[in-house]
Amino acid sequence: MPELPEVETVCRGLRPAMVGLRLTRVDQRRADLRFPFPAGFQDRLEGRRVTAIDRRAKYILIRLEDGWTWLVHLGMSGRFTVGPGGIASSGQAGHNSGWALGEKHDHVVVELESGARVTYNDARRFGYMDLIPPNGEATSSHLINLGPEPLSEAFNADQFSQAIQGKRTPIKSALLDQRLVAGLGNIYVCEALWRAGISPKRSAHTVAGRRATRLVPAVKDVLTAAIAAGGSSLRDYVQATGELGYFQHSWDAYDREGDPCRRPDCDGQMVRIVQSGRSSYYCPRHQR
């Protein structure tokens, strides 16, 4: 799924199509994604005007005029597409059959008063949606345990050193733990550790201090660069505007098993290991 840069990119694509406009029709086509849709989902959204779209970690927060928030998590394969009503352009070059009936796995289709249509598609259904009542954000179970936004001042070497104090888990796992810092996923953790020269296997508590002062800027830099590129596009993943992010061409670590390390003056070779069931890519030569 999408990690923070992809979710940010999706938000930026949705805003021009949705903010300030009323949702004229909401079509929920199945009872559940990863979790059941909340009771009254369609009725709560239909007829409401969207006032803003925010992002918190990997969550999309669509603000409605009545104070409710439509929360969306994309899971691994969730995606939004924006198209004109009726015709609904896909942005998926090469195959656009079946548009009148919708693509396979189109689970939620929203029409706006502009005539535009916003479609949520999710093949694996690891994504989910929920409704947060007015003033309910501080107590929302989805958001309450999240760590700081990695691009905010709240995420800094002191804070992160504190957060990983005494943690025996590998630094790779610590960076994926949304309670310590919220928004990173498998790709950008690999990239940040490569940039910081830290092995994904290193025990988290040994990163506190000196190494944290390298790691924190590496995290911020890679996320900033990825957002600027519109995120990473895997397979036919498209952002809300229908355009392709291109940061996958800038990966230095992820999916580069057997390839030469790209760090200047390093003659290492990238390897792949499995940690907690997930692939880690790193250079054993300079990542220690």
Added chain:
DNA sequence: CTTGGGTCCTGTGCGC
């Protein structure tokens, strides 16, 4: 409390 592993689901790419 922390930590590791299994699990949900569908699609794709690879080796045979």
Added chain:
DNA sequence: TGCGCACAGGACCCAA
């Protein structure tokens, strides 16, 4: 060409 397996951007839930 078909088949079976490994693997895929996440994170919850439970056992130890």
